[in-house]
Amino acid sequence: MTMLTKILTATTATVALGGSLLATAAPASAAARDGVCQSGEFCYYFNSNTQGSLSDFTTSVPNYNTTQPTCYDYKGPGNGKGKCIKNAAASAWNRSGKTVRVYFNSGYSGAYQDFAPGAKANLKSGLKNQNASHEFGPGSGSGSGSRKAMSTSLYSASGTITCGFDGYKNTAGRHEGIDIARGVGANVYALTAGQLINVARGSTGRSGLSTIAVYNSSLNKTVIYLHSAPLSSLRVGQTIRKGQVIAKESWHGVSSKGAAHTHVEMRPGRQTRAAKSVGDSRLENPNPTSFWNSQGYSVR
Secondary structure, three states, X not given: OOHHHHHHHHHHHHHHHHHHHHHHOOOXXXXXXXXXXXXXXXXXXXXXXXXXXXXXXOOOEOOOOOOOOOOOEOOXXXXXXXXXXXXXXXXXXXXXXXXXXXXXEOOOEEEEEEEOOOOEEEOOOOOOOOOOEEXXXXXXXXXXXXXXXXXXXXXXXXXXXXXXXXXXXOOOEOOOOEEEEOOXXXXXXXXXXEEEEEXXXXXXXXXXXXXXXXXXXXXXXXXXXXXXXXXXXXXXXOEEOOOOEEEEOOOEOOOOHHHOXXXXXXXXXXXXXXXXXXXXXXXXXXXXXXXXXXXXXXXX
């Protein structure tokens, strides 16, 4: 190799390396969560009027968790630094290019407040210090808008999520499922296909808990429905189709008719019963949002 060739080769390698380094350099905006509210981010603040410590995000988050070290926390300087953000935000600044929706419940459900691109405002009454999830671009296809609402699909008509996953406010324990209500007598439809592995018919009133457990072997997940009145035709071992009527909404295992609802719970593996929620401080089930999304539902 001639001296000129060696020089040209070395120069080319240097330019290529420099290009590679430039290509992988981190952008100045929308950096990793660092407690600085930068362009492209949505930021919660611990105090009103965008004061106190802040927590910055570039993506949707369905559940913030509630204890260290797994919770999303405040990272910026000021009042509240290090605290978990769930049910602890007073204001927000949306520096992203999309509308960001803040929800009362985990899993993008319940009452909400929209922050348009560039908006800086206090959370409204009912959401201030009651924030449980947020979604970038709601209805854009990246979040809940491209999927069917779980609350509607369960009844094939409009339903309401009355308590989200891990969403207890005034009850001791950790809620292991999602409570959805429409009205006593409404048809309850299977949200997933599978084999019926348990039916407990129960009765109305607090002591009469009912259970329907549908196991999907390909997913290795069980979906459990509580408090409804199972159809008399249901038998253990039968195949359940997605969208099949399996029960009527009722109040089996619920103290009053006015509190009738269907508890829907996703459990990993083959399970015949729901995990304990009331009075149990430990969650057994993972957050189900990604599972329900994968089945074509948004948790709303």
